Amino acid sequence: xxxxxxxxxALRTFNHLLFDTCVLIDEFKHPSGRLAQVNRExxxxxxxxxxxxxxxxxxxLLPMLERADRRDWMNVQGIRALRLSQDCGEYFxxxxxxxxxxxxxxxxxxxxCLARDIPxxxxxxxxxxxxxxxxxxxx
Amino acid sequence: xxxxxxxSTAERKKVRPSRDQVRAWLTTVISPLASALxxxxxxxxxxKGNWSFRCDTRDFEFFWPVGKMIAAPHEPNxxxxxxxxxxxKKLAQDHDRALGGLRTAARNAYDRLLGNxxxxxxxxxxxxxxxxxxxxxxxxxxxxxxxASYYTFHELWTREGRRFLDLRKDPVLTxxxxxxEAAGNDLSKRVTSFLKAIRTLQEELAxxxxxxxxxxxxxxxx
Numbered sequence: 001x002x003x004x005x006x007x008x009x010a011l012r013t014f015n016h017l018l019f020d021t022c023v024l025i026d027e028f029k030h031p032s033g034r035l036a037q038v039n040r041e042x043x044x045x046x047x048x049x050x051x052x053x054x055x056x057x058x059x060x061l062l063p064m065l066e067r068a069d070r071r072d073w074m075n076v077q078g079i080r081a082l083r084l085s086q087d088c089g090e091y092f093x094x095x096x097x098x099x100x101x102x103x104x105x106x107x108x109x110x111x112x113c114l115a116r117d118i119p120x121x122x123x124x125x126x127x128x129x130x131x132x133x134x135x136x137x138x139x
Numbered sequence: 140x141x142x143x144x145x146x147s148t149a150e151r152k153k154v155r156p157s158r159d160q161v162r163a164w165l166t167t168v169i170s171p172l173a174s175a176l177x178x179x180x181x182x183x184x185x186x187k188g189n190w191s192f193r194c195d196t197r198d199f200e201f202f203w204p205v206g207k208m209i210a211a212p213h214e215p216n217x218x219x220x221x222x223x224x225x226x227x228k229k230l231a232q233d234h235d236r237a238l239g240g241l242r243t244a245a246r247n248a249y250d251r252l253l254g255n256x257x258x259x260x261x262x263x264x265x266x267x268x269x270x271x272x273x274x275x276x277x278x279x280x281x282x283x284x285x286x287a288s289y290y291t292f293h294e295l296w297t298r299e300g301r302r303f304l305d306l307r308k309d310p311v312l313t314x315x316x317x318x319x320e321a322a323g324n325d326l327s328k329r330v331t332s333f334l335k336a337i338r339t340l341q342e343e344l345a346x347x348x349x350x351x352x353x354x355x356x357x358x359x360x361x
Binding site: 011012013014015016030031032033035036039040041042044047050063065066069071074075076077078079080081082083085 | 167171174175178182193195196198199200201203206207208209210211212213287288289356357358359361
């Protein structure tokens with residue numbers, strides 16, 4: 001089972017917090033103010049979430065203007081897109097034999113967090129509760 | 140006699156930091172500060188007047204107190220850096236004080252707008268709900284002329300934005316916006332001097348200790 005953390009505890013303990021795609025989209029469109037609680041230097045996501053952030057359904061790229069605005073927003077917010085780490089593959093393979101996350105992208109995001117030992121911030125925590133040892137922050 | 144053995148703050152300031160300390164400062168304090176201040180500086184000079192004030196939080200999206208610019212686990216490094224470099228403590232305090240002033244001015248302007256008769260009449264004429272009016276007031280505070288096409292109120296703002304923005308010149312509101320502008324100019328000055336000082340120090344320390352000014356990262360270019 002995943003472990004739930006408060007945002008405050010996650011920020012005090014870990015150097016980064018990895019944002020799920022839903023967090024990026026929601027905070028870009030309707031800033032909730034929660035992002036302001038996350039120290040700028042600790043904001044991170046994965047290239048997997050970034051791919052989703054820049055595409056719409058069926059893999060279609062967003063219009064150029066909105067894509068540019070989204071990239072600019074990530075830069076200004078200091079959200080770094082972490083490369084897939086070497087250990088991510090290994091953790092991803094381990095998820096093959098578990099209930100794991102509910103989609104390929106979610107499984108890669110969870111594997112990345114496990115590989116880097118950083119918490120995962122998402123609005124869909126229930127989709128990740130079955131991932132063993134994953135640290136979850138509900139957004 | 141523990142107290143006499145402990146180094147006083149004044150004595151500590153005179154001690155030259157070690158290479159390890161400087162490396163940690165460059166990576167965890169100076170580089171993050173330079174990055175965040177550069178964003179603030181760009182915003183205050185190139186996107187002047189758009190404060191990134193958000194109605195949901197009644198705060199700014201793209202201006203941060205100094206403590207929020209660095210990672211929370213590295214706060215002790217910031218405190219040590221400021222002990223060794225007290226001139227930067229003043230720059231940090233001045234920055235946060237000016238940011239607080241801008242926040243107060245933006246909240247005042249926002250609150251006065253929401254309660255303004257002309258604003259309410261304009262919003263009512265467009266059948267805007269109480270909740271949605273907050274966004275229009277936010278746009279006025281930020282002096283937003285154009286709203287990107289993917290925003291809910293893009294069409295409305297393209298059509299009616301000018302009428303709302305004219306409220307900034309309304310005699311009963313103008314003092315709020317003059318105060319907002321003045322607070323923004325004050326923050327701009329503080330950010331400029333802080334950024335200049337931190338960039339100079341970044342270069343000096345990196346050269347003197349033969350360290351890279353910034354560490355390489357495993358993040359992709361956004």
